Amino acid sequence: MSWSDQLALHTDQAGALTCAYMTPAHRAVAAQLDAWMRESGFDEVRHDAIGNVIGVYRADPAVARPRIVSTGSHYDTVRDGGKYDGRLGILLPMAIVADLHARDQRLPYDFEVVAFAEEEGLRFGSTFLGSSAYIGRFDETVLDKTDADGITMRAAIANAGLDPARSAHCATDVDRIKHYFEVHIEQGPVLLDSGLPLGVVTAINGGVRRILTLTGLASHAGTTPMAMRHDAACAAAEIILYVEQRCASVPALVGTVGTLQVVNGSVNVVPGVCRLSLDLRAPEDGMRDAALADIEARIAEICQRRGVRCETEEVMRKTASACAPGERALWAKAIAAQGAPVYELPSGAGHDAMMVGQATSMSMLFVRCGNGGISHNPLEIITIEDAQLAAQATQAFMLELAAA
Ligand code: HGY
Numbered sequence: 001m002s003w004s005d006q007l008a009l010h011t012d013q014a015g016a017l018t019c020a021y022m023t024p025a026h027r028a029v030a031a032q033l034d035a036w037m038r039e040s041g042f043d044e045v046r047h048d049a050i051g052n053v054i055g056v057y058r059a060d061p062a063v064a065r066p067r068i069v070s071t072g073s074h075y076d077t078v079r080d081g082g083k084y085d086g087r088l089g090i091l092l093p094m095a096i097v098a099d100l101h102a103r104d105q106r107l108p109y110d111f112e113v114v115a116f117a118e119e120e121g122l123r124f125g126s127t128f129l130g131s132s133a134y135i136g137r138f139d140e141t142v143l144d145k146t147d148a149d150g151i152t153m154r155a156a157i158a159n160a161g162l163d164p165a166r167s168a169h170c171a172t173d174v175d176r177i178k179h180y181f182e183v184h185i186e187q188g189p190v191l192l193d194s195g196l197p198l199g200v201v202t203a204i205n206g207g208v209r210r211i212l213t214l215t216g217l218a219s220h221a222g223t224t225p226m227a228m229r230h231d232a233a234c235a236a237a238e239i240i241l242y243v244e245q246r247c248a249s250v251p252a253l254v255g256t257v258g259t260l261q262v263v264n265g266s267v268n269v270v271p272g273v274c275r276l277s278l279d280l281r282a283p284e285d286g287m288r289d290a291a292l293a294d295i296e297a298r299i300a301e302i303c304q305r306r307g308v309r310c311e312t313e314e315v316m317r318k319t320a321s322a323c324a325p326g327e328r329a330l331w332a333k334a335i336a337a338q339g340a341p342v343y344e345l346p347s348g349a350g351h352d353a354m355m356v357g358q359a360t361s362m363s364m365l366f367v368r369c370g371n372g373g374i375s376h377n378p379l380e381i382i383t384i385e386d387a388q389l390a391a392q393a394t395q396a397f398m399l400e401l402a403a404a
Pocket residue numbers: 119120348349350351
């Protein structure tokens with residue numbers, strides 16, 4: 001818990017926790033994790049070209065060709081975020097290794113704790129940079145994406161002293177991975193409202209993320225009659241309200257316009273260009289894609305009627321990811337062994353496990369969030385009791401995995 005507090009001191013934004021990819025705060029967090037991993041007794045700590053920090057706690061030397069069990073989560077944050085999203089999934093396994101090391105206990109597998117460098121997409125719009133590099137599926141075309149200041153991802157990585165040319169060569173020994181698990185805060189109210197400390201994840205919702213650029217006609221706010229306007233912001237407003245209405249009509253379907261800007265706007269100019277993001281998610285891809293089709297049709301109708309053009313860039317598409325049934329059962333056993341109730345639930349949020357799960361079996365443990373379950377917000381909170389219970393359940397799960 002104090003590690004989380006200390007990591008939160010490294011921020012790009014005074015008075016808030018914002019840790020975007022490859023900023024000085026981001027680099028300071030990587031260095032701090034390295035130091036704590038070494039103090040905790042990891043046998044090796046390596047940094048790859050994307051900024052992942054990978055601690056390895058080697059298997060019992062008596063095991064000839066040990067497999068790898070990986071765990072981890074991301075250490076970047078959203079803007080003005082909470083201090084447990086991602087970080088809990090790195091620090092909790094680190095504390096477990098410190099405990100194993102203190103008792104000189106080894107596992108029958110190499111245990112890799114991965115601090116993924118980027119998952120949120122805050123600075124460059126691309127997501128899962130760390131976990132895609134870790135399994136050897138990094139998309140090098142994203143290196144040319146630029147941030148709000150026009151800096152390319154390639155330059156940001158090089159400026160941080162890493163080698164972007166090696167971005168496609170960061171993979172761990174994927175063939176040796178036996179399983180990947182991720183411990184994460186629930187980021188919702190279900191466990192809290194049910195009075196439960198822990199939950200086993202059944203599946204992670206699939207998502208589509210797009211950036212829409214609406215182009216109307218900038219014109220004088222005082223002289224342009226209302227009927228002659230091609231107002232990009234009014235088109236955006238109709239679209240946003242339709243997204244809300246369409247998604248509210250189907251349980252478990254969610255749609256969000258999280259960013260919205262009038263590009264080069266002025267108080268006395270009819271908005272010519274409006275840029276907005278669209279984030280659509282559902283437990284099944286068909287449910288999500290049906291909503292997407294309806295939203296696309298409505299956008300076309302709104303733009304045609306208003307004389308506005310819409311350009312769409314799809315920046316993420318992730319299919320719904322099922323958690324491994326065998327490991328779900330091991331989590332249930334590990335949680336029950338702590339005397340805690342066992343509860344299964346889907347994940348509305350995306351996680352690195354969606355990406356790593358493309359290369360190996362994956363599972364997730366959720367930890368209860370306080371403050372109504374709020375997340376992606378500085379009010380994000382967990383209790384030390386729940387963190388302790390999660391650590392005990394995770395260590396028990398790791399021993400179940402060893403026996404499996
Ligand atoms: O957006 C998500 O679901 C994750 O928190 N990046």
